[in-house]
Amino acid sequence: MRHLISILVENEAGALSRISGLFSARGYNIESLTVAPTEDASMSRMTIVTSGSDDVIEQITKQLNKLVDVVKVVDLSEAEHIERELMLIKVRAGAKERDEVKRMADIFRGRVIDVSDNTYTIELTGSGGKLDAFIHALDSSTILETVRTGTSGIGRGNRILRV
Amino acid sequence: MDRVKTETLSGAEIVVRCLQLEGVDCVFGYPGGAVLWIYDELFKQDKVRHVLVRHEQGAAHAADGYSRSSNKVGVCLVTSGPGVTNAVTGIATAYMDSIPMVILTGQVPTHAIGLDAFQECDTVGITRPCVKHNFLVKNVADLATTIKKAFYLAQTGRPGPVLVDIPKDVTQHKCEFQYPETISMRSYNPVKKGHAGQIKKALQLILEAKRPMVYTGGGVILSNAAPQLTELVRLLGFPCTNTLMGLGAYPATDRQFLGMPGMHGTYETNMAMQHCDVLLAIGARFDDRVIGDPVHFAQNPRKIIHIDVDPSSISKRVKVDVPIVGDVADVLDELLKLLRAGARPDAAPLKPWWDQIGEWRAKDCLRYDRASKIIKPQFVLEKLYEVTGGDAFVTSDVGQHQMWAAQFYKFDKPRRWINSGGLGTMGFGLPAAMGVQLANPGATVACVTGESSIQMCLQELSTCKQYRLPIKIINLNNKYMGMVRQWQQFFHGNRYSESYMDALPDFVKLAEGYGHSGLLIDKPADVEPALREAFKRKNDLIFLDFITDQAENVYPMVPGGKGITEMILLEDL
Numbered sequence: 001m002r003h004l005i006s007i008l009v010e011n012e013a014g015a016l017s018r019i020s021g022l023f024s025a026r027g028y029n030i031e032s033l034t035v036a037p038t039e040d041a042s043m044s045r046m047t048i049v050t051s052g053s054d055d056v057i058e059q060i061t062k063q064l065n066k067l068v069d070v071v072k073v074v075d076l077s078e079a080e081h082i083e084r085e086l087m088l089i090k091v092r093a094g095a096k097e098r099d100e101v102k103r104m105a106d107i108f109r110g111r112v113i114d115v116s117d118n119t120y121t122i123e124l125t126g127s128g129g130k131l132d133a134f135i136h137a138l139d140s141s142t143i144l145e146t147v148r149t150g151t152s153g154i155g156r157g158n159r160i161l162r163v
Numbered sequence: 164m165d166r167v168k169t170e171t172l173s174g175a176e177i178v179v180r181c182l183q184l185e186g187v188d189c190v191f192g193y194p195g196g197a198v199l200w201i202y203d204e205l206f207k208q209d210k211v212r213h214v215l216v217r218h219e220q221g222a223a224h225a226a227d228g229y230s231r232s233s234n235k236v237g238v239c240l241v242t243s244g245p246g247v248t249n250a251v252t253g254i255a256t257a258y259m260d261s262i263p264m265v266i267l268t269g270q271v272p273t274h275a276i277g278l279d280a281f282q283e284c285d286t287v288g289i290t291r292p293c294v295k296h297n298f299l300v301k302n303v304a305d306l307a308t309t310i311k312k313a314f315y316l317a318q319t320g321r322p323g324p325v326l327v328d329i330p331k332d333v334t335q336h337k338c339e340f341q342y343p344e345t346i347s348m349r350s351y352n353p354v355k356k357g358h359a360g361q362i363k364k365a366l367q368l369i370l371e372a373k374r375p376m377v378y379t380g381g382g383v384i385l386s387n388a389a390p391q392l393t394e395l396v397r398l399l400g401f402p403c404t405n406t407l408m409g410l411g412a413y414p415a416t417d418r419q420f421l422g423m424p425g426m427h428g429t430y431e432t433n434m435a436m437q438h439c440d441v442l443l444a445i446g447a448r449f450d451d452r453v454i455g456d457p458v459h460f461a462q463n464p465r466k467i468i469h470i471d472v473d474p475s476s477i478s479k480r481v482k483v484d485v486p487i488v489g490d491v492a493d494v495l496d497e498l499l500k501l502l503r504a505g506a507r508p509d510a511a512p513l514k515p516w517w518d519q520i521g522e523w524r525a526k527d528c529l530r531y532d533r534a535s536k537i538i539k540p541q542f543v544l545e546k547l548y549e550v551t552g553g554d555a556f557v558t559s560d561v562g563q564h565q566m567w568a569a570q571f572y573k574f575d576k577p578r579r580w581i582n583s584g585g586l587g588t589m590g591f592g593l594p595a596a597m598g599v600q601l602a603n604p605g606a607t608v609a610c611v612t613g614e615s616s617i618q619m620c621l622q623e624l625s626t627c628k629q630y631r632l633p634i635k636i637i638n639l640n641n642k643y644m645g646m647v648r649q650w651q652q653f654f655h656g657n658r659y660s661e662s663y664m665d666a667l668p669d670f671v672k673l674a675e676g677y678g679h680s681g682l683l684i685d686k687p688a689d690v691e692p693a694l695r696e697a698f699k700r701k702n703d704l705i706f707l708d709f710i711t712d713q714a715e716n717v718y719p720m721v722p723g724g725k726g727i728t729e730m731i732l733l734e735d736l
Contacts, residue, residue: 009350014288014299062475068348
């Protein structure tokens with residue numbers, strides 16, 4: 001099953017490789033991994049999307065907790081949460097395609113953030129599934145480049161992950 | 164953080180001062196370019212003794228043996244690049260067995276890092292998967308705190324090796340020296356006390372058990388909980404087994420001890436592990452060499468209580484009913500308190516279980532041909548036990564000799580049996596014995612080895628000479644990598660691919676070449692006299708080269724991946 005694991009980690013050199021190294025050494029999946037500092041510059045927040053049986057997920061959270069730099073670990077998918085991913089997608093938009101691409105971007109509530117004679121670059125946020133749907137909705141021959149951040153997640157309401 | 168002293172010191176001075184303040188009396192190491200300033204400071208003082216090994220792997224194993232036999236943190240010091248990579252096998256060995264160690268490594272100067280400098284390697288990168296934690300100190304102002312953290316991390320929670328990588332310029336830079344007295348880290352808070360509710364639940368299961376079994380591992384030794392374990396097992400009247408890592412935690416000569424479990428465990432222990440109704444696992448991790456196939460193991464329903472300081476060891480290979488996370492000694496203290504206060508288990512319902520165990524025991528699964536005209540390795544170990552009165556520190560290398568030593572030397576005390584259980588590192592025995600001897604001056608130390616293993620760290624015979632370490636090397640020489648040969652016999656149609664060693668050295672002459680004495684023993688009748696003579700010579704290292712039966716196998720044996728009761732016994736063949 002797919003799980004969204006949120007990690008608070010000391011903002012130390014090598015912390016990211018300790019975590020990614022743990023996943024590769026023990027053969028766990030990483031579907032996506034995002035990391036950036038939090039409002040407290042001494043700490044980073046990481047979201048890892050992984051999959052595995054309940055036993056595997058239990059081991060993943062235990063092994064993550066065991067890392068000395070890891071402050072807290074939460075499996076967000078255990079309860080109500082929100083997840084978002086950002087995609088930048090560059091598509092061919094010549095005179096012929098321009099209107100159709102813009103219309104599609106509007107439907108998905110994407111924004112055109114860069115324009116050239118024959119391209120649009122569209123910014124789109126949403127769940128991973130929504131981004132996938134947008135890609136499928138476009139004519140695949142018009143897609144020039146995509147870049148995705150991977151999923152970030154946060155608990156709903158009073159579910160708060162902090163020290 | 165309290166201020167101890169305010170002085171301006173160089174990084175190298177700080178390193179040595181920290182070691183002194185940590186009470187380190189012995190550092191195993193090998194100098195090189197990146198650590199020259201530290202060696203310069205070691206030279207100027209006499210509180211911390213430096214032991215010069217002949218290869219950095221030996222330094223790590225020696226620090227490891229020092230720690231295992233003394234419950235102190237083992238410390239080693241090596242230079243950058245090859246110094247580190249040579250030590251990696253020793254660090255990984257300590258990591259697999261959770262041994263508290265601090266490894267100080269030199270690094271190229273900070274301005275040269277990443278530029279492929281001479282003797283540069285990514286030390287923290289290379290060692291990351293085989294240490295509990297590691298640090299690269301880029302600023303001398305962080306050095307003292309980092310070393311303090313290293314000692315703290317190494318010894319607390321589930322212990323393990325911690326590495327501190329120190330660039331050469333950091334050892335020259337100066338700063339005000341303050342050594343923190345305590346450390347607190349928001350990201351690191353190991354549990355010590357077990358959950359009271361869980362302990363009560365466990366007690367309930369224990370009291371209701373009809374076919375109980377106590378299964379303990381290295382965690383009991385690391386937690387210094389052998390007295391509590393012994394009291395608990397005697398109070399309960401339960402059968403008990405210690406894993407390869409846990410031997411000595413419960414006296415092996417006691418009637419309630421059934422022998423080691425696992426791939427080369429005793430018949431009675433493996434049967435009891437499989438058929439018990441309540442399994443009390445303490446500081447053990449259900450690894451593949453102990454329980455074999457977890458699916459087969461789970462076929463027999465039993466309630467499992469698991470006490471361990473590391474939550475990730477619980478329910479990793481085997482589902483546990485009552486997990487108790489905490490320091491083993493603490494949890495056993497609590498259990499004992501409850502047992503002393505309340506009702507003790509009734510011994511009568513255990514009688515059928517003990518009768519059953521008695522039947523299993525009657526198989527005499529460790530028997531061997533005592534009338535053999537060729538020296539049987541088991542016989543050497545029985546004699547070693549007799550001659551040393553069961554009171555020696557015994558280190559071993561890895562292979563058949565290791566298993567026979569574990570089976571035939573009855574350890575009654577913890578920290579006497581020193582072996583590489585997790586990683587299975589050939590070459591461990593001799594350097595580990597050096598560490599043991601230095602931590603326990605005057606004690607009897609034997610290194611049980613084979614002609615293949617001993618050649619992997621043979622150079623340390625020179626270190627033994629320099630520091631006059633009177634280790635007795637028990638070389639069980641069958642001219643084969645015995646365990647490899649045994650697997651090839653059982654599972655590869657007797658094709659002994661590359662497991663035979665031609666052109667072995669004359670070990671007696673070799674020992675003499677290093678300034679020691681050697682003895683060649685090739686007749687069973689000479690085994691005991693040779694051992695007696697060797698152990699009488701308290702100040703000398705003696706290399707005893709026993710020419711043993713080439714065809715001897717370790718029994719019982721559970722083939723890899725099989726169930727714990729699917730044992731090959733001597734009688735089956």
